[in-house]
Amino acid sequence: MELGLVGLGKMGGNMRERIRRAGHTVIGYDRNPDLADVNSLQGLVDKLKGPRVVWVMVPAGAATQSTIDELAELLSPGDIVVDGGNSRWTDDEKHAEELKAKGIGFVDCGVSGGVWGLENGYALMYGGEKDDVATVQPIFDALKPEGDFGAVHAGKVGAGHFAKMVHNGIEYAMMQAFAEGWELLEKVDSVTDVREIFRSWQEGTVIRSWLLDLAVNALDDDEHLEKLRGYAADSGEGRWTVEAAIDNAVPLPAITASLFARFASRQDDSPQMKMIAALRNQFGGHAVESKK
DSSP states (O other), rough: OOEEOOOOTTTTTHHHHHHHHTTTTEEEEEEETOOSSSSSSSHOOOOSSSSSSSOOOOOTTHHHHHHHHHHHOOOTTTOOEEOOOOOOOHHHHHHHHHHHHTTOEEEEEEEEEGGEEEEEEEEEEESSSSHHHHHHHHHHHSSSSSSSSSSSEEEETHHHHHHHHHHHHHHHHHHHHHHHHHHHHOOTTOOHHHHHHHHHHHTTTOOOSHHHHHHHHHHHSTOOOTTOOOOOEEEEEEHHHHHHHHHHTOOOOHHHHHHHHHHHTSOOOHHHHHHHHHHHHHHHHHOOOOOO
């Protein structure tokens, strides 16, 4: 099938390549002309045969809103917009209503996989009407990991991004636990090889995981993380998860504590945040700050 893809950064560019490898046609637009197949959203829409599917992969908030606003004026009834960025689920509900008024379908899709998704596939959580999801399904099938799992129709519009938000909240807490354990091991004089302790946990333990593998990768690159500043950003989903927990009276002590630990990293050079920063760089290519 044909797909229009808006946003060809480190996620979108790899997604375009994976979809093409599956035999589909992808026409991409990005503000960077070196990455784009066409020079405008109008050019992208003109290249696609109707009914069109346009996947938006740009930063959440104003960038997504302006892109969807422009597409609403360019697309036709029966076309579908997919928001694959990290938008807040409440924005999805608004976008779906705005597009529905013009006869355009809307699907929200939480995408996890980071810089490894091109080869390993992307975990997908999508929300929307059954018929709209069915239209986009060949693209979901191209992006997901091989096998029976890795993709889910999570529910109504907004459910995909809500599920991805909770996923990222859990990710915060898991990374924080690894970081705290690493700092404690580094602090004790009797422990002489923290990196090899982490490596030994990769087999046979209940905490073996991809995150643990990435922690070992980071320690192989910089055994005591001495090159990193103990600062880790938060991309928004952690905050939204805590806010949703408050709205629904659901206790999330571990996730909430991990979010506040990120805030603590803005105050001092936190050893724990070196590990968080290293892990975010390993799985998502997120920027790290080097020591001056």
